[in-house]
Amino acid sequence: MMRNPIITIISGFVLWSLFFLLLYAVQATGCHFAGRPLVALERYPILRVILIIAFLLSLLAVLIPFLLLRRRYTASRSDNETVDFTREVAGYVWIAAAVATPFCFAGVMWLSLCGT
Amino acid sequence: MKPETSAIELHRALEEIWGTKPGLTRLAAVNHNVVGRRFMLTSLIFFAVGGLLAMLIRTQLASSESVFMDAEEYAQVFTMHGSIMMFLFAIPFFEGLAIYLLPKLLGTRDLAFPRLSAYGFWCYLFGGSLLLAALVAGVAPNSGWFMYTPLSSNTYSPGINSDVWLLGVTFVEISALSAAIEIMVTILKLRASGMSLDKMPIFAWYMLVVATMMLIGFPPLILGSVLLEVERAFDLPFFDPTRGGDPLLWQHLFWLFGHPEVYIIFLPAAGAISTILPVFAGAPLAGYRIIIAALVSMAFLSFGLWVHHMYTVGIPHVALSFFSAASALVAIPTAIQIFAWLATISHGKPRFSIPMLHIFGFFFVFVIGGLTGVMLAMVPFDWQAHDTHFVVAHLHYVLVGGFVFPMLAAAYYWLPHISGRQPVQHLSSAAFWMIFVGFNVTFFMMHLTGLRGMPRRVFEYPPESGWETLNFISSAGGFVMTMGFALVALDFILIFRFGRPFHRNPWSAGTLEWAMATPPPSYNFASLPTIDRRADMLDPNAIGPHLAAGNGLLAWPRGGRMELLAIDMVSGAPEHVVRLPRQTFLPLWTAIATGCFFLSLLFKVYWATPVAFVAVIALFLLWCGDTAESKDVGRLPIGNGQELPTHIEADRPPSWWAMVFAITADATAYISLLFGGLFLWISAPNWPPQDAHEIGLSLPALAAVTSTVAAVAGWRAAASLPSSTGLLSLASLTHLATAGIMLWLALTSVPNPHAHAAAATVFVVLCYAALHSLMGAVFAGYGIWRIRSGFVSHARSLDLRIGAMWHGYSALIAITAAGFPFLLSALASEISR
Amino acid sequence: MLAASVPLFLLVVGLFLLLVYKPQLGRRLSPRTWILAGGLGLPIPILAALTFYAFWQGEYLLRGGSELPADLVRIEATGTRWQWVFRYPEVEGNPSTVGVLHIPAGRTIEVAVESDDVIHSFWVPRLAGKIDAVPGHTNFLRLRADRPGRYGGQCSEYCGVGHAGMDFEVRAHAAEDYLNALGPGEQTP
Numbered sequence A: 001m002m003r004n005p006i007i008t009i010i011s012g013f014v015l016w017s018l019f020f021l022l023l024y025a026v027q028a029t030g031c032h033f034a035g036r037p038l039v040a041l042e043r044y045p046i047l048r049v050i051l052i053i054a055f056l057l058s059l060l061a062v063l064i065p066f067l068l069l070r071r072r073y074t075a076s077r078s079d080n081e082t083v084d085f086t087r088e089v090a091g092y093v094w095i096a097a098a099v100a101t102p103f104c105f106a107g108v109m110w111l112s113l114c115g116t
Numbered sequence B: 001m002k003p004e005t006s007a008i009e010l011h012r013a014l015e016e017i018w019g020t021k022p023g024l025t026r027l028a029a030v031n032h033n034v035v036g037r038r039f040m041l042t043s044l045i046f047f048a049v050g051g052l053l054a055m056l057i058r059t060q061l062a063s064s065e066s067v068f069m070d071a072e073e074y075a076q077v078f079t080m081h082g083s084i085m086m087f088l089f090a091i092p093f094f095e096g097l098a099i100y101l102l103p104k105l106l107g108t109r110d111l112a113f114p115r116l117s118a119y120g121f122w123c124y125l126f127g128g129s130l131l132l133a134a135l136v137a138g139v140a141p142n143s144g145w146f147m148y149t150p151l152s153s154n155t156y157s158p159g160i161n162s163d164v165w166l167l168g169v170t171f172v173e174i175s176a177l178s179a180a181i182e183i184m185v186t187i188l189k190l191r192a193s194g195m196s197l198d199k200m201p202i203f204a205w206y207m208l209v210v211a212t213m214m215l216i217g218f219p220p221l222i223l224g225s226v227l228l229e230v231e232r233a234f235d236l237p238f239f240d241p242t243r244g245g246d247p248l249l250w251q252h253l254f255w256l257f258g259h260p261e262v263y264i265i266f267l268p269a270a271g272a273i274s275t276i277l278p279v280f281a282g283a284p285l286a287g288y289r290i291i292i293a294a295l296v297s298m299a300f301l302s303f304g305l306w307v308h309h310m311y312t313v314g315i316p317h318v319a320l321s322f323f324s325a326a327s328a329l330v331a332i333p334t335a336i337q338i339f340a341w342l343a344t345i346s347h348g349k350p351r352f353s354i355p356m357l358h359i360f361g362f363f364f365v366f367v368i369g370g371l372t373g374v375m376l377a378m379v380p381f382d383w384q385a386h387d388t389h390f391v392v393a394h395l396h397y398v399l400v401g402g403f404v405f406p407m408l409a410a411a412y413y414w415l416p417h418i419s420g421r422q423p424v425q426h427l428s429s430a431a432f433w434m435i436f437v438g439f440n441v442t443f444f445m446m447h448l449t450g451l452r453g454m455p456r457r458v459f460e461y462p463p464e465s466g467w468e469t470l471n472f473i474s475s476a477g478g479f480v481m482t483m484g485f486a487l488v489a490l491d492f493i494l495i496f497r498f499g500r501p502f503h504r505n506p507w508s509a510g511t512l513e514w515a516m517a518t519p520p521p522s523y524n525f526a527s528l529p530t531i532d533r534r535a536d537m538l539d540p541n542a543i544g545p546h547l548a549a550g551n552g553l554l555a556w557p558r559g560g561r562m563e564l565l566a567i568d569m570v571s572g573a574p575e576h577v578v579r580l581p582r583q584t585f586l587p588l589w590t591a592i593a594t595g596c597f598f599l600s601l602l603f604k605v606y607w608a609t610p611v612a613f614v615a616v617i618a619l620f621l622l623w624c625g626d627t628a629e630s631k632d633v634g635r636l637p638i639g640n641g642q643e644l645p646t647h648i649e650a651d652r653p654p655s656w657w658a659m660v661f662a663i664t665a666d667a668t669a670y671i672s673l674l675f676g677g678l679f680l681w682i683s684a685p686n687w688p689p690q691d692a693h694e695i696g697l698s699l700p701a702l703a704a705v706t707s708t709v710a711a712v713a714g715w716r717a718a719a720s721l722p723s724s725t726g727l728l729s730l731a732s733l734t735h736l737a738t739a740g741i742m743l744w745l746a747l748t749s750v751p752n753p754h755a756h757a758a759a760a761t762v763f764v765v766l767c768y769a770a771l772h773s774l775m776g777a778v779f780a781g782y783g784i785w786r787i788r789s790g791f792v793s794h795a796r797s798l799d800l801r802i803g804a805m806w807h808g809y810s811a812l813i814a815i816t817a818a819g820f821p822f823l824l825s826a827l828a829s830e831i832s833r
Numbered sequence C: 001m002l003a004a005s006v007p008l009f010l011l012v013v014g015l016f017l018l019l020v021y022k023p024q025l026g027r028r029l030s031p032r033t034w035i036l037a038g039g040l041g042l043p044i045p046i047l048a049a050l051t052f053y054a055f056w057q058g059e060y061l062l063r064g065g066s067e068l069p070a071d072l073v074r075i076e077a078t079g080t081r082w083q084w085v086f087r088y089p090e091v092e093g094n095p096s097t098v099g100v101l102h103i104p105a106g107r108t109i110e111v112a113v114e115s116d117d118v119i120h121s122f123w124v125p126r127l128a129g130k131i132d133a134v135p136g137h138t139n140f141l142r143l144r145a146d147r148p149g150r151y152g153g154q155c156s157e158y159c160g161v162g163h164a165g166m167d168f169e170v171r172a173h174a175a176e177d178y179l180n181a182l183g184p185g186e187q188t189p
Helices: A005-034 A045-075 A081-109 B007-018 B023-028 B032-061 B071-106 B114-136 B161-189 B202-234 B247-281 B288-302 B317-329 B331-346 B354-377 B379-385 B389-419 B426-451 B468-498 B540-548 B586-602 B608-627 B654-683 B698-719 B725-749 B757-788 B798-829 C002-021 C031-041 C043-062 C175-181
Strands: B562-567 B574-580 B635-639 B642-645 C073-080 C083-087 C096-098 C100-104 C108-115 C120-123 C131-133 C139-144 C149-155 C167-173
Touching (some): A005 A045, A005 A081, A005 B317, A005 B654, A045 A081, A081 B317, A081 C043, B032 B114, B071 B114, B071 B161, B071 B202, B071 B247, B071 B389, B114 B161, B161 B202, B161 B654, B202 B247, B202 B288, B202 B654, B247 B288, B247 B331, B247 B389, B247 B654, B288 B331, B288 C031, B317 B331, B317 B354, B317 B379, B331 B354, B331 C002, B331 C031, B331 C043, B354 B379, B354 B426, B354 C043, B379 C043, B426 B468, B574 B635, B574 B642, B586 B608, B654 B757, B654 B798, B698 B725, B698 B757, B725 B798, C002 C043, C031 C043, C073 C120, C073 C131, C083 C100, C100 C108, C100 C175, C108 C120, C131 C139
Parallel strands (some): C073 C108, C100 C167
Antiparallel strands (some): B562 B574, C083 C096, C108 C139, C120 C131, C149 C167
16 A cells, blocks of 8 residues: 555556557657658558557556556455545556556557558 | 634624625635635626627628628637637636635635635636737737647737737636646645545545646646747747747647646536536435546546547557547546436436436537547547537537536536525526527537538638538527527526525535535634535535534634644544635735736737746745744644644645645646657657757756755755754855856857757756746745744744755756756757758 | 447437436446446447447558559649649649649549648548648648549638638549640649
């Protein structure tokens, strides 16, 4: 249990946000290095590999703490209502972040990387 | 502590302290009742103006090739309609509602920073008036409410119009940021004793999330506006593609604010529904915890979909997919709320009443808006529908459905609270049906007009386009809706004049705002409640008389001071006594000085700008006069045999948290600025720049050292009281040295900032750091002043501890700013293609 | 999407009205069931299917609504206040037209869209989605007219007082007529 329960509640989505920025930044920087003007037709295998690695990292980063937290939470039910509340809400938010991560970033597997 | 006196005497004594005095002294009002009502009333006036502009638009579009307005007039009208409704109506209205309601729902007497809310109101009033004055003078903004550059740049909008928008809206946004900080601190620290996080009324959870979003969402807009104004006024090319700027940077900054903005507007309205609907359903809100989780998820997701306004600007498909998926996902927290409301209804004994009628309007309209929203979130559909009337229809369904209908429900629900009178329900339902039918006729047709290809923002269209009939129906519906709103206005006036007075709690609600007399006394509660269960399942009819008789906490005024209770933000255990400042004209004067600052920029009287800026800082320093204690107070009795320290002697009082949040907002702006520079490197044409900057290592390294010394000295000063004057002088001097180095670098080592966006960005980053170090020097000097005048002691070290945070933060700014030029030139010189 | 929207809309509004008047009908489900079924069970499959279908459709449309052929017809479109100028770098003599875009029918066209001044948006509703003309950037749009004919197009990003009149026309010609349309003397001023 972290010191401030509000931080516990938001931490799942903070991770999601960081990976969101990371993936968007990697994609944009990669296309910048690929040169311009850009068209969608070309393939950028190195960038694709880097993005997929980042995507897998994001899955691990969100899912592993989620599984760990869940084990700890289900192991002990607290008598303190506020603690109980925090655990339940944080659990829901972590589930949401764990679903949002693959849903939002899966596109890196096959969609056009650069250009329009 | 409690002398044997009657409730009437208690009331008189409290009213004497908290009440707003008559006559011109009204301008010194800081009470949340007064300021909240002023916010709401002013925003309703702006709503009426925005509505009239909408009528002009509908008149123009009712027929093809209309000659009612020309293109320039039409541009000003649609720009002002959007800007007014967004910035001058929707946000200020819910701010006003929150300012009015939150202290009552939380069981306290006022907000954390009453003078700040008064200052925010004046900033809003003056900034909004500036925009209206421009409209009357015929020089209103005319580039659309999202002010895309280069159309809004000097080249294509040479007049004053765009400056009015950039400066006026930024002026108004001061009130949004101040309200955000105020709401966050109030909810986290000033709740009733015993109101732990899990017992907060749901509206407070909504507003906590909204205020946090405002704290993060508004700085990018303010930064963008400042950069665009600097480009227009001083020709630093951040957005000019011919000199290494990029129009897309503006779009990113604007929509990074602009999309969360939609949820910032929707969530307070949803919070009102979550408060009102259970009352009429006769059952407690179902799924309290899952709704809170949904809110938090929604807050994050809503920052991950700003690019869905930019699907057509040429961003690669994979990047669009992140935003498209997040846009689709954000529908799920909304669905959770909707089904939680349905569950609440199904487990109660629902009754229909005027607020419920408007909630029905919300369900009907908002669900359509949500469904079209999911369609627009899909990239291929948006490629067709973007910038057509389909989008116009969608956004009105979302905003009117998601804000206006719930707020009408809220107005009918809380009007008895404000007026002390109950509605006489003759006009109310007729007004609702006129708005409801008129709205749907107007905007449902607009979906079709859009799908038939009518782009938005055209002032005329050819007769053979086939859009005329649909447009005519829309216009007719628009006028019906306007009449409906006029009826609502009339209805409100009638309620105030002829409504039936009532004793207490007319709707049988379970929240604390009904545990007081109505209209409410300035101090809300004669004594403060202690809460032992979720604060929407209370019994106001029992709590009200109990508190009015002075049986709660802080029941008796002490030394003419406004006192309320601060709690531990998690457990709700009482922590310290907050002593608020009294009524004062300072917020008004400060807002006037702030207005002079903005006017000097608008009319390009640049010699007056620094004068006004110094005046604002000086006036803010004067605010600190009457919150101080000149000797240690120790612990004060609060009733029930408990004793607590005052906030000046507490570890983390509201002002400490306010500093944390203010730094968070400032850091968001700064990070946006740094990312803006990196974005230009990635995206902007005409890079790399011709002249690289030649900054030696020594001066930036020196600045890093001086700023670190300032931070350490400022930090140590708080710990080494009472002999901290020397450390603070050191902090002050090193801050000044840092600022001097930054300005020197900006003026001498950066190549011509007019020539290229890279130089302009470095120039602004260095100036940003210089400004923060100067503020650090002011903080240190302020600390010395406070020590000298005896307001600081070992127990009363708050001023120095708050300053210490700034010293540390400004050192971080200085160090990153010193490194930024090297980063940017390293990136710019990679492979010059 | 419309087909899915109407039942969803009727479901939610219908449930609201039904429950307000006959709440006992919904009482058999616990609040938790309501929220999980309606808030998660209902939207997640629909949204997932829709989103991933849209990704697939987007890739398809990026290629001009067909498999991408090797022989794209490349044309440049430049927005200026307030007209569109089209250049045909692959046609001999590098011709240009104003306000009328000539294309061969049945071929995939790659339009390189640029702007000389402010942001415009290139849109031919019947042939493709829109793409913005952002000064300093070149964006590509691939479109295809299967049959010869005339297709209306317009600027769809507000670009100043002349925005409403900034329309253009696409003329799709049979392959044999295409070059004639761009021949000397045939160019529109």
